[in-house]
Amino acid sequence: MAEQLRAVKGMNDIFPPGVLQSVRAEKMPDSALWQWFESTVRSVLNRYGYQNLLTPIVEPTALFVRGLGEVTDIVEKEMYSFVDSMNGDRLTLRPEATAGIVRAMIEHNALYNGPLRLWTMGPMFRHERPQKGRYRQFHQLDVEALGFAGPDVDAEMILMGRTLWRELGLVEGRDVRLELNSLGQADERHAHRDALVSYFEQHAEALDADSKRRLHSNPLRILDTKNPAMQSLVEAAPKLMDFLGEASLAHFGAVRAALDAVGLAYRVNPRLVRGMDYYNLTVFEWVTDQLGSQGTVCGGGRYDGLIEQLGGKPAPAVGFGLGIERLLLLIDALGIPVPSAAPVVYAVVPSPGVVPQTLVTLEALRAAGVSVQMHAGGGNMKSQFKRADASGARYALIFGDVEVARGEVALKNLRDANAPQRSLPLAAAATWAAELLNA
Structure with missing residues (x-):
């Protein structure tokens, strides 16, 4: 008898409601919930003037190495990369969407006629340990505003997230909370980096293996450690905000002023750094306490240097990514009623x-x-x-x-x-x- 074929570990089947009667170790949100989420997303993004863009699932490996950074966890450990047997090209299943969108902008000179507001939605791939809300094939909503330099669009991005939560029945401040930071510009981060390296070298005996490995390659990521034994050390480390110049502080102040004006509560988190190397100035995350250790449901920020870094003409940009499985698990955990997909x-x-x-x-x-x-x-x-x-x-x-x-x-x-x-x-x-x- 032939061996039973199963889905790849960490890649899930999503069924209509009521189809599966057996109890599984983890129940994935059913496809009716997905359809409702997708239709809600399209409605919200249309109201904000964002247009849909579709990019390939497979991209050149060099795109992510150059775009995300060689020493990021994604590039070092998590990408599904392979050599094309037909022509020897090195290819990768996309681990995130932003780099592919930027590649499309450069390749087709899409910003020639002015800035664009775009979004895409689809599967991404990372080889990591599967756990609740975190899978090897996962789905992401990605929203990008390309060619806009001002803090007004940063604030618009964040407010769009709030609108989406409300449409989905989530309450900001209770079900999801906003955390905010500024990473400043490259020279400011470089000065902060030098201070971090010096500080952590003085406390090398307290660093775990991951932090020691990152100390000289990417010390900013040490601030994002989840190791409880290192929290007090991290809290006392030099803060990037103390290294920001007048322009960076003014940009961050304008974002905060806009959010204050509409009454959106947030917490300035000086340890919020995000996982990609390309971010600058505003970064933000929407977090929850309802999903255990997987607390971030949406995150993003400004990445003004990425388009030039990947070979295009310099242009500012800001965006965010949202993990769909994680968000749907949150909606399910909170018992939020979802419109029925039943026939009339x-x-x-x-x-x-x-x-x-x-x-x-x-x-x-x-x-x-x-x-x-x-x-x-x-x-x-x-x-x-x-x-x-x-x-x-x-x-x-x-x-x-x-x-x-x-x-x-x-x-x-x-x-x-x-x-x-x-x-x-x-x-x-x-x-x-x-x-x-x-x-």
Whole structure:
């Protein structure tokens, strides 16, 4: 017997609601929740004037090495990279979306006619230890504003996140909280880096293995350590804010002033550094206490040097990424009600002879905007009504031989046992479709 094939570890199947009856070690959010999230995202981003961009899942490995930094955890440990057997090219499954978007801007000279507001959504890949809300194939919403230099767009990005939380039923300050920082400019970070190296060298005996490895290659990442034994050491380390010049402080002050003006609460977190090397000035994260150690659900910031770093003409940019699985787990954990994906109508079809007229009627209903699921495969009335009830539909349409012969169909309310069964004219389906939608 052939070995049973299974999904790759850390890469998950996402089913419609009610399909899986067995209890799994971890329940993934069902596809109805995903669809609701995606439609909400499209609505919010459209209101802010952001347009959808699609980029390839596979990119040249050099794009991420140059864009993310050779000494980042993603490049060093987590990328799915391979050599193309056809031509020897070194390729990588995208571990994040920003570098690919910037590559597309440069390759197609897309900023020639002015700044752009863009978003994309899709799968990303990182080879890390799978855990709740963190997978090897995960999905990300990525939003970017390219060609805008001012703090006004930084603030707009953050406020867009707040709008999205509200649309999804999350409460900022309770379910998710905003943390904010400024990384300044390259020369300011360099001075801070030198101070960090000197400080940590003086306390080398207290550093863990990861921190010792990063000490001279990327000391800023030591500030992001999750090691409890190092927290007091990190808290006493030199703070980047003390090295920022007048322009950087003014930019950060303007972002804060805009958020203050609209009443959005936040915490300035001087240890917030983000995981990519390309960030400068504003960085931010939306965090939660509801998902254990995986507290960040959305993060981003400004990356004014990345476009030039990847070979394009210098242009400012700011953006954020949102882990979809992690956010959906948060929504599920909080018990936030989600609109039903159930059909409005389930069509009960007692005999094959009525199928042609059934299809004519159902197509008319669908054209009028009514979602309809037709029973298929035969079965007695009892079994069909059982499936109708399980579908979550509000109504059953019963296409009995006698009713169809009279040019009628029977309508039964599945959610109100006291509602009387009624007969409706088949020829006027488009007319009574509105009643089904508005009930």
